[in-house]
Amino acid sequence: MEYWDIYTQDGICTGRKVKRGDAMAIGDYHLVIHLLILGKDGRLLLQKRSDQKESFPGYWDFGIGGSAVSGENARQCAQRELQEELGIHMDFQQRKPVLRSYGQHSLVDFFTIDYAGELADLTLQKEEVSDVCWADLETVHLMCKQGIFIPYQPHLLALLLDMHKQQGLHCSS
Incomplete structure (x- = not known):
């Protein structure tokens, strides 16, 4: 049973919780992270989503994503998701999101990191990830046109790449 903390649109934790899958009230948000890996x-x-995923099964995605469980902040969620989905341990304690966006009931914090390891070094969580590959932005746009990539807003990846360069986050495997 997974519970999420409920936040205001300003990112303030209300002290209330909601069970994953339950309806949320208007003005209630839960925390979600996305992690772009360069x-x-x-x-x-890129990660190919498992065929067992509820949303977009079998689609390619630009990175890690997940909801923060109750008691987690965005950094803790990003660190946990990276470890679970790809087997990469990285300390996020001093990291900050490069961007925050809003979904209908979600506050979405985007992180970016550099990864110097090889694909063979990764340990895929089969329930979440069925395959991984490296791709440039042009290839991602082609995959979007082919309908095999999650349909994000067209300029989101370019914005995240620009934000990554400005923040200058660098780390190794």
């Missing part, structure tokens, strides 16, 4: 050559680490 290789040493600047390409993106």
Whole structure:
């Protein structure tokens, strides 16, 4: 049973919780993270979502994503999701999101990191990820046109890449 903390649109935790899957009231939000991973050559680490995923099964995605469980902040959620989905341990204690966006009932914090490891070094969580690959932005746009990539807003990846360059977050495997 997974519970989420409920936040205001300003990102203030209300002290209330909601069980995953239960309806949320208007003006209530839960915390979600997305993590864009860049290789040493600047390409993106893409993940193919497991066929068992509830939303967009079998689609390619630009990185880690998940909801913060009750008691977690965005940094803790990003660190946990990265470890669970790809087997990469990285300390997020001093990291900040590069961007926050809003969904209907979600506050979405986007993080970016550099990863110097190889695909063979990854341990995929099969319930979440069925495959991984490196791709440049042009290839991602082609995959979007082919209908095999999650249909994000067209300029989101370019914005995240620009924000990553400005923040200058660098780490190794």
